[in-house]
Amino acid sequence: MAKAKTSFVCQSCGSVYTRWQGKCDDCGGWNTIEQEAAAVSGAPKGLSAKKGSNVRLVDLNAPEKEVPRTLCGMPEFDRALGGGLVPGSAILVGGDPGIGKSTILLQAMGNLAKAGKHCIYFSGEEATAQVQMRASRLGLSDAPLKLGAENSLRNILTTLDEGPPPDVVVIDSIQTIFADHIDSAPGTVSQVRVCAHELIGYAKRRGTVMLIVGHVTKDGQIAGPRVLEHMVDTVLYFEGDRGHQFRILRAVKNRFGDTGEIGVFEMTGEGLAEVANPSELFLSDRDTLEPGSAVFAGVEGSRPVLVEIQALVAQTTAANPRRAVVGWDSGRLAMVLAVLDARAGLGLSGCDVYLNVAGGLKISEPAADLAVAAALISSVAQRPVANECILFGEISLSGDIRSVSQTEARLKEAQKLGFSSAIMPKGKTQGKSGMRETTVDRVSDLVALFIEPDA
Incomplete structure (x- = not known):
């Protein structure tokens, strides 16, 4: 018999x-290497002489x-999935502790069970009584959803093989499941890889x-091997701040x-609770007209979303001014500040800069550059951006304002919410929205x- 090899x-x-x-x-991580014993295997290194079967080519x-797709009764959840659940698909849902992963899945499974689907919920972290208490709070006590509290992969697969296959199965969570033929603790790379492979x-x-x-992990990435995200068909991240009531379910991979x-x-x-019009909700608390605030018309997936960007620029005597960012890329902010200094002469290098995206939304598209720059300039000049104005556009290192995609969708969403003017780069759709459009070519124009320039 071959010996079990130990690896790190x-x-x-x-x-x-x-x-x-x-x-x-x-990866550069410190103290992340642990000893694991590989599974004993006496299989030869090469393939045997046995002939394989032909692959069907089309x-x-x-x-x-x-x-075919199955709607789970939650339009926002179905939207993130691309239109519903696809039979035979594997979906990975990640998010910070307490953000609401188990809650949203229990709500979705309860709706599917009420619609006549055979659903099973396996919890490796909670007892069935705890899941039943959450279901009672959510008003799902009458849903014919089957619950199970189990950590053993072998027991889970044995249960699933009995009778007809279920329509939907939830595993909460993969880091708590273990395969008994792998000599390592649950949650390790070997366990996560093997358990995910068997379940998929x-x-x-x-x-x-x-x-x-x-x-x-503490960096916001799904714990375990990166291959886990490659194995599944869809990867959903549940984002949000515990200080805000809003939660964003974002698809970062979807086949x-x-x-x-x-x-x-x-x-x-x-x-x-689902939010049918997130733009209206993100702007609901924007009542007063204050310097340092600008409304960005962004696009998340296929949906235009309007969100408020807040900036505060304050003089400081510290040798290293602070740069605090919430909801946006700090590297992108540093670039915009450098362009405003070099191309517009604002002199922000000696100021503390604080930037916040209201509502807990995280923005990644470069089209937010113009709105961020406007919020910063508004804070410096102490002149507020017009209440009925939106902004979008990408800023290059040369100081030029570049056009962005889906301009019509951005303007249409803004017009629907009562905005009447837009500051934007030049584009082919200019003048077709019915809004008062102000085009800018360079940051100096903004x-x-x-x-006002010095006389």
Whole structure:
């Protein structure tokens, strides 16, 4: 019999080493390498002489079959999935502790069970009584949803193989499940990889939708090997701040829909309530006209979203001024500040800068550059941006304002919410929206709208 080999595996990236060391050479993590015993295997290194079966090949122009989808009764959840659940798909849901992952999945499973679907919820972190208490609070006590509290992968697969295959299965969470033939603790790279592979294989064979909950690291990435995100069909991140009632379900990978699509929810005492018009909700508290505030017309997936960007620029005597950012990329802010200094001469290098995206939304598209710059300039000049004005556009290092995609959708959403003017780069759709459009070519043009040049 072959001996079990001992290896040292990085718990962040999955890199394997022959001996322990303090720092992982691949991901740079410290104290992430742990000893693991590989499974005993006496299989030969090469394939045997046994002949395999032929693979069925099709042409590119073969008629495409429409993928059937199952709606879970939560339009925002279905939107993030690209239109509903696809049979045989594996979906990974990640998010910070307490953000609402288990709540939204329990609500979705309860709706599906009420609609006649065979659904099973396996919890590796809570007892069935705890899940029943949450279901009672959510008003789902009468839903014919089957619950199970189990950590063993073998017991879970044995239960699923009895009787007809279920329509939807929830595993909460993959870091708590263990395979007894792997000599390592639950949550390690080996356990997560093997358990996910077996569960996804079952979903593909039986046509079951497999919803897998994943823990996240302190950096916001799903814990375990990166290959976990490659194995599944869809990766959803549940974002939000505990200080805000809003929650964003964002698709960062989707083989059956648009990547970047979002669903917006509001945390209430009775669970997660859907937000049909997130723009109106994000701007609901914007009553007073104050300097340092600008409304950005963005696009998340296929949905235009209007959100308020707040900036505060304050003089400081410190040698290293503060740069505090919430909801936006700090590197992008540094670039915009450098362009405003070099191309417009604002002299912000000696000021503390605070930037916040209201409502807890995280923005990643470069089209927010113009709105951020306007908020910063407004704070410096102490002149507020007009209440009925929106902004969008990308700023280049040369100080030019570049056009962005989906201009018509941005303007249409703004007009629907009562905005009448827009500051934007030049584009082909200029003058077609019915709004009062102010085009800017360079950041100096934007500065001139707020700061009058010296006589």
